Amino acid sequence: MKRIAASIVALSLLTACGSSPESTDLEENRAGAMESYTIGAQFKATAPITFDMLYSDHPNYAIKNDWLFWQELTKRTNITITPSVVPASDYNQKRSLVVSAGDAPFIIPKVYPPQETPFVASGAVLPVSDYLDLMPHFKDKIEKWKLGAQIDTLRQEDGKFYVLPGLHEEVWQDYSLAVRTDVLQELGLAAPRTWDELHTTLKAMKAKYPDSYPFSDRFAIPDPGGNLLNMIALAYGTTGGWGYHNETWDGQNFVLTGAMPQYKAMLTFLHTLVAEGLLDPESFTQTDDQAKAKLAAGKTLVISTNAQNLVNDYRPLLKDGATIAKIPFLAGPAGEVKGYTRLESGIMISAKARESKNFVALMQFVDWLFYSDAGQEFAKWGVEGVTYSKDATGTRILNPDVDFVGLNPSGTKHLQKDFGFSGGNFAYGGTTELLNSTFSTEEQAFQQGMSTKTSIPVPPPAPLTDEEREQATLWETPLKDYVTQQSLRFILGQRDLAEWDAYVAELNAKNGPAYIELVNKARTRFADKNK
Amino acid sequence: MVSRRIFHVVNGVILTAVVVVTLYPFLNIVARSFSTEEEILAGRVNIVPRGFDLTTYRLVMSDDLFWTNYRNTVVYTVTATIISIVLTTCYAYVLSKKHLRGRGLLIGIAVFTMFFSGGLIPNYVLVSGLGLRNTIWAVVLPNAINVFNLLVMKAFFESLPAELEEQAAVDGLGTYGTLLRIVLPLSKAVVATMVLFYAVAYWNSWFTAFLYLDRAELFPVTVYLRNLIAGATDATSTGSADTDVAQVAANIKAVTMVLTVVPILTVYPFVQRYFVSGVMLGAVKG
Structure with a gap:
C-alpha cells in the first residue's frame, strides 16, 4: 500500500517536472521554425503553415479575403492566417466565450490590459513572458526603449505576463481639445497653453457670445467626461475619465483617487467653468452626435478631439470660413506633464498553442509581424511600389491612387478598405518615425509639442492574488x-x-x-x- | 352615452399618442436616410428629408458584403421558420391530446427550458462539438422551438372540438391525416401568427449567428448592421491611445436600417388577412 502511494507521489512529481519548465524543452515544437532567427531577419517558415486568429472586424473596413495583405503576408512568411471574424461591436464578448470554452484561436489580438487577467487563473492563455527568447525583436525593443518598468505593470501575481502589448518608442497622446481658431483670431487671443489660460479664453468667448456655452464636450458615454476628465486629471496630478483608477500612484504609495486634494482641486476648477456658464452641463451626458451638432451650428466653440475627429468630423461640418484646430495638450498644477504609458493593446496566445508542433514558428511569426521594423512597416504601409514608395530621403509617400486618412483625397483605392493595411488587428506600436509617417504636418507639430513634456512616473506593479x-x-x-x-x-x-x-x-x-x-x-x- | 363618447375621445388621444411615439422614430430614420450628413448632424432633419440625397443608398447598395449578408438573412429566416413551424406544430399537437401518456412529462421538459438554460459556454461547446459551427444549422436548429409559441399553439389545438377529430377517425383518417386535413386547415390563424412571430424573431436575431459563425460571408445582415451602429465602442471606453474607433456616418446607418427593415415590414399586410379570418372563424362557431 505504502509503495503504491509512494509511486503515485513519484509519478505526480515526474509529471509536474515534465510540465513546469515548459520553456526549456521545445524540441517537439520546432516544425516550420527557422533555425537562426535573429534581429533584422525576415521570418519565413520552412514549410507552409496555417494559424488561426481571432479577428475584430471593423465596420469601416470590413474584412475581404482578397486583400493584398493576406497574399503578401503568405508570400513573405509562408504563413497563412485563418481569421475567425468577429464584429468589432461585440468582440470582447466573443473573445471571452471562445477562450472560456477552450476553443480559442492561437492568436488573440486587441486585448486591452487588464482584460487578460480573468483568463489567467483558468490557464487558457499562455504566459508569454516564459517564451521571450523566441522573440528577439520584442526583447530588443523593450531594452532599447527602456520599457522594462512598463512591462512590469502587466505582470500577474506569479510574476509572469500574459499579453504581448503594442510597444511605442515615445508616449503617444492623440487626444486634446479642438478650438475654433477663427474665433480666437477675432478675439485677438492665442491658443491657450494651460487650463487657467483656457478659463480666460472661455470667458472672453462667453463675453462675445453670451447666449451660448463656449465649451460643450463629447465622449460622455460610457464614461462621463471620458477625455476631458482624463486630460485635466493628468494636469492636476490625479486620474479621471478614461484613465480613472481607484488608486493613484503619488510617488511613494498608492492613494485613494477620489479623496486626493488634487482631485478636489480639479473638481473645483470644473465647477467654476460650469457655474460661470462656460462649460455646457450636458457635456457629461450627451451623445457625440449631439455635441457635434452644437459645434456645427456654431453654438459651441471648444470640443474634445483626436487627429481623426478633427479631419473627419469637425472640419466638414463647419461653414462660412469657420476654422478649427487641435490645441496643445494643456498644462496644469502638476506642470508640463503627459501620461506614462507606451504600451498599447496587445495579443494573447492561446495556451494550447504550446502543444502545437509549430509553436516556435508561431512565436517567431508573431515577433516578426508585430515587433520587427519590417513587419510593422508592412502592416502599416503595405508593399513598396504597390501602395507606397519612398523618396530620396526615405520618406514614405502613398501611391497616387491610394488614399488613407485624407492624405490622398483623390485616390480611388483605400489603404485599409481595399488592401487591408493599417488595420487595427495588425498595425500598432512602433517607432515615432513610423507613427508620425501617416500624420499631417499639423499633427506632427502637435506631437512635437508633446515630446517636450515629461512623463509622469510609471506606477509599480501590484498584482493581486x-x-x-x-x-x-x-x-x-x-x-x-x-x-x-x-x-x-x-x-x-x-x-x-x-x-x-x-x-x-x-x-x-x-x-x-x-x-x-x-x-x-x-x-x-x-x-x-x-x- | 356621454361616458361612451368620453371613452372614445380618451381612447383616441391615447392611441394617437402611441402612434406618434412609435411612428416618429421610424419616419425620422427614413427621413435621415434620404438626407445629407451635414443636415443630420446639424439636427435639422425630423420627418422630412433635408438636402435630398441618394448617394448613400448607392453607396450601401454597392457593398457586396451587404447583399451577401442580406441573402443569408433571407435564407436563414425562411429555413428556420419552416423548421420551427413544423416542429412546433407537431409538438403542440401531441401535447394537446389529453389521453397521451407521459404528457405531463413532455410539457415539463419544454417548460423547464423556459426557466433554466444550459448557459452560454455549455451551449457553445455543444454546438461546436456537434460540428454545427459555421453552418446554417447553427443558426436554425438551436431555439427551433419557442416554448411560449408552443404553449399558445397547444392551447389553440385544445380548443378545437374533439368531435371533429372523432368524426375524421370514423371516416377513416389516421393521426397524420387528421392533423394535415382537418386540424391544420382550421388553424390557419394560429399558424399565420406563429409564422409571423418566428419570421420576425429570426429576421431580427443576430446573437446566435454572432456566436456560431466565424466568417463575414456567413453573417446575416443584422450582424452587419449591428457592427455598423454599435461600432467599435469598446475601444473608446477602454483606452485613450486608440484612434481605431468606428465613425460611421449617420446617414449610412439610417440607410442600412431602412433597407433591413423594409422586407419584414411588407410581410405584415399579407399575414394580416389570416388574423382577420381567424377572428371571424371564432365568431361563427361561437
Missing part, C-alpha cells in the same frame, strides 16, 4: 461608480464642495482605505518577491 482580486472586485465597482456620480454632482453644482469632508467619509465607508491597503500590500509583496 485570486482571493484578493475577488475581494477587490467587490469593492472596486461601487467605489468607482460612487466617485463618478459624486464628481458629476460636485462639477454641476448639485452638491456643494463644502461637503467634501462628508464625501470623503462616504468613500471610507465604501471600503476605500481597505482597498488601498490591499493594493499597497500587493505592491510591497511583489517588490519583495522580485528583488
